[in-house]
Amino acid sequence: MKIAILPGDGIGPEIVEQAVHVLNALDEQFEMEIAPVGGAGYEAAGHPLPEATLKLAQDADAVLFGSVGDWKYDTLERALRPEQAILGLRKNLKLFANLRPAILYPELAGASTLKPEVVSGLDILIIRELTGDIYFGQPRGVRECPDGPFKGEREGFDTMRYAETEIRRIAHVAFQTAQKRGKRLTSVDKANVLETFQFWKDIVSDVHREYPDVALDHMYVDNAAMQLVRAPKKFDVIVTGNMFGDILSDAAAMLTGSIGMLPSASLDANNKGLYEPSHGSAPDIAGKGIANPLATILSAAMMLRYSLNKAEQADRIEAAVKAVLAQGLRTPDIYEAGTAKVGTAEMGQAVVAAL
Amino acid sequence: MKIAILPGDGIGPEIVEQAVHVLNALDEQFEMEIAPVGGAGYEAAGHPLPEATLKLAQDADAVLFGSVGDWKYDTLERALRPEQAILGLRKNLKLFANLRPAILYPELAGASTLKPEVVSGLDILIIRELTGDIYFGQPRGVRECPDGPFKGEREGFDTMRYAETEIRRIAHVAFQTAQKRGKRLTSVDKANVLETFQFWKDIVSDVHREYPDVALDHMYVDNAAMQLVRAPKKFDVIVTGNMFGDILSDAAAMLTGSIGMLPSASLDANNKGLYEPSHGSAPDIAGKGIANPLATILSAAMMLRYSLNKAEQADRIEAAVKAVLAQGLRTPDIYEAGTAKVGTAEMGQAVVAAL
Ligand SMILES: CC(C)[C@H](C(=O)O)[C@@H](O)C(=O)O
Numbered sequence: 001m002k003i004a005i006l007p008g009d010g011i012g013p014e015i016v017e018q019a020v021h022v023l024n025a026l027d028e029q030f031e032m033e034i035a036p037v038g039g040a041g042y043e044a045a046g047h048p049l050p051e052a053t054l055k056l057a058q059d060a061d062a063v064l065f066g067s068v069g070d071w072k073y074d075t076l077e078r079a080l081r082p083e084q085a086i087l088g089l090r091k092n093l094k095l096f097a098n099l100r101p102a103i104l105y106p107e108l109a110g111a112s113t114l115k116p117e118v119v120s121g122l123d124i125l126i127i128r129e130l131t132g133d134i135y136f137g138q139p140r141g142v143r144e145c146p147d148g149p150f151k152g153e154r155e156g157f158d159t160m161r162y163a164e165t166e167i168r169r170i171a172h173v174a175f176q177t178a179q180k181r182g183k184r185l186t187s188v189d190k191a192n193v194l195e196t197f198q199f200w201k202d203i204v205s206d207v208h209r210e211y212p213d214v215a216l217d218h219m220y221v222d223n224a225a226m227q228l229v230r231a232p233k234k235f236d237v238i239v240t241g242n243m244f245g246d247i248l249s250d251a252a253a254m255l256t257g258s259i260g261m262l263p264s265a266s267l268d269a270n271n272k273g274l275y276e277p278s279h280g281s282a283p284d285i286a287g288k289g290i291a292n293p294l295a296t297i298l299s300a301a302m303m304l305r306y307s308l309n310k311a312e313q314a315d316r317i318e319a320a321v322k323a324v325l326a327q328g329l330r331t332p333d334i335y336e337a338g339t340a341k342v343g344t345a346e347m348g349q350a351v352v353a354a355l
Numbered sequence: 356m357k358i359a360i361l362p363g364d365g366i367g368p369e370i371v372e373q374a375v376h377v378l379n380a381l382d383e384q385f386e387m388e389i390a391p392v393g394g395a396g397y398e399a400a401g402h403p404l405p406e407a408t409l410k411l412a413q414d415a416d417a418v419l420f421g422s423v424g425d426w427k428y429d430t431l432e433r434a435l436r437p438e439q440a441i442l443g444l445r446k447n448l449k450l451f452a453n454l455r456p457a458i459l460y461p462e463l464a465g466a467s468t469l470k471p472e473v474v475s476g477l478d479i480l481i482i483r484e485l486t487g488d489i490y491f492g493q494p495r496g497v498r499e500c501p502d503g504p505f506k507g508e509r510e511g512f513d514t515m516r517y518a519e520t521e522i523r524r525i526a527h528v529a530f531q532t533a534q535k536r537g538k539r540l541t542s543v544d545k546a547n548v549l550e551t552f553q554f555w556k557d558i559v560s561d562v563h564r565e566y567p568d569v570a571l572d573h574m575y576v577d578n579a580a581m582q583l584v585r586a587p588k589k590f591d592v593i594v595t596g597n598m599f600g601d602i603l604s605d606a607a608a609m610l611t612g613s614i615g616m617l618p619s620a621s622l623d624a625n626n627k628g629l630y631e632p633s634h635g636s637a638p639d640i641a642g643k644g645i646a647n648p649l650a651t652i653l654s655a656a657m658m659l660r661y662s663l664n665k666a667e668q669a670d671r672i673e674a675a676v677k678a679v680l681a682q683g684l685r686t687p688d689i690y691e692a693g694t695a696k697v698g699t700a701e702m703g704q705a706v707v708a709a710l
Pocket residue numbers: 083086087246547548577
């Protein structure tokens with residue numbers, strides 16, 4: 001089985017290196033090939049998603065991705081900026097289902113800005129549609145305003161759209177995932193304002209008829225943002241569109257206070273996937289050896305479970321991560337008094353040792 | 356001076372009644388005229404925003420609005436549902452600037468789900484553009500998908516758009532408001548993905564040149580949702596578009612734990628405005644006399660300050676609200692052990708008494 005390793009920018013290379021050590025420590029052989037992406041892709045080949053990198057990702061059985069982005073690319077034209085790499089990979093690999101767990105590890109309960117009783121035991125899963133919506137909808141651009149009171153002046157515009165198939169397939173993923181968890185699914189929309197999301201709501205309700213064992217409710221996105229702050233544990237699985245999912249999944253991740261711990265999976269229709277930590281490239285701490293590699297290590301575990309059919313090895317990694325937390329090891333982002341502060345490499349070695 | 360009073364549905368009538376008592380207790384004479392809106396408008400005249408109601412709102416110097424919505428209208432076609440009233444009022448009255456403070460009253464610090472150190476003293480202001488964006492952009496609807504892999508099947512679609520003038524005028528409001536506060540403005544966009552918001556960012560940066568005394572920063576909406584949870588007190592004024600503002604302002608309001616306390620103002624270019632509580636119509640507690648009228652009373656204070664040029668009377672109302680909190684009076688939504696539980700009318704009377 002072949003894994004494409006795309007470390008990217010900022011802390012990406014350091015944290016991916018540790019995840020690779022962990023994969024190498026399993027009793028399995030994986031073929032791993034590394035390629036530049038993001039700013040690193042731009043440096044190496046003049047494009048954030050070089051052709052060879054895309055080809056490697058397409059040919060592999062799974063992609064392990066670090067993170068992309070650095071302030072130094074802020075002045076490049078949009079098409080050349082690092083983030084375009086991740087958008088291009090999602091679209092080209094048809095990774096329409098983004099799974100983002102927000103889990104609070106009991107050992108890290110203190111890291112949350114929320115009161116312990118509100119978040120202790122938090123375990124919710126956000127399923128974000130990842131290849132449609134206003135992220136990719138055409139037409140878009142800056143043009144002369146064609147109508148209305150501002151006719152003739154410049155305007156920026158984008159198109160939100162969801163076709164029936166796009167909604168159906170993410171709904172199926174969501175219902176099937178909910179079936180394996182608490183059997184409760186919240187579909188988040190803005191059907192009271194947007195045609196796209198009235199359509200979304202109708203289709204999700206229709207797909208629900210095939211999953212009578214799952215309790216479905218519909219919630220407006222503004223209310224969902226409130227309920228995530230008010231009573232996040234009331235959720236089990238949330239499914240929503242690309243734009244709303246971008247916002248809500250980050251808010252949900254931050255509820256835990258330890259975004260350095262949260263993995264994510266982006267899957268296509270055949271469970272091929274791209275796996276990456278939920279956090280960004282943190283250029284301010286890059287190269288210092290202090291970044292938390294656990295979100296990436298846990299992303300590798302998700303990869304084993306979803307794309308490589310090695311659930312047992314995934315369990316082992318997850319157990320090893322719990323073990324190092326129980327040992328009191330902490331990178332600076334999750335450090336509290338009374339625990340032992342370690343760096344990126346030490347944390348990775350500790351996970352390998354715990355395997 | 357003439358005030359249009361639009362109580363609406365659910366708890367709207369009860370809470371607006373108390374705000375009217377408070378206005379009547381001031382040493383000022385206001386002409387007030389009441390009209391049905393939302394579900395009440397539909398019952399009275401077959402439309403959530405009856406023509407006579409719109410005319411009254413247009414002719415008045417300010418509008419005091421309760422809340423609209425009730426489950427019993429969920430099955431009506433979209434154009435007849437209560438929420439359309441508020442969208443219609445915003446658009447027809449050109450209320451493009453929505454000001455939503457998120458303030459934590461020291462007496463109510465315990466109500467927040469966030470740790471006291473994270474939210475104590477919170478005082479941020481979200482300025483949401485209210486008449487543009489994907490809320491109103493044409494074209495929109497459900498159609499046969501015209502292109503791409505899903506060509507020929509049904510799709511829902513909407514158009515996000517912002518013309519230069521729309522961005523400039525909300526930016527001016529935001530900078531001028533920031534000048535009167537902490538002189539820090541955060542413009543929230545998604546310029547890394549959306550053309551509309553790259554354009555937004557460029558125009559806001561351009562307007563900034565006229566306000567060198569205000570510190571401007573730009574933040575992506577997903578990051579803003581995270582920072583509101585992580586360190587909300589770092590913000591002073593936030594300005595953003597209609598859709599992002601809908602989500603972020605509700606999240607920010609919920610940080611305080613007492614959304615029953617938060618007023619809002621929606622202003623046109625001449626400071627004529629519509630004033631309403633940030634919370635909804637809460638049909639589950641309507642008619643029980645237990646709703647919190649303070650957000651509506653504080654909305655009336657904002658109305659005096661922004662539209663009616665009676666800042667002193669506004670100050671008096673705000674001081675009276677602080678006084679009743681200091682007296683320990685609490686409606687059930689903000690009740691804690693050791694305080695005195697009161698109903699809607701008692702709370703209103705207490706504010707009148709404290710004036
Ligand atoms: C980098 C950016 C384009 C991306 C997104 O908006 O999807 C990021 O925020 C994410 O959530 O993975």
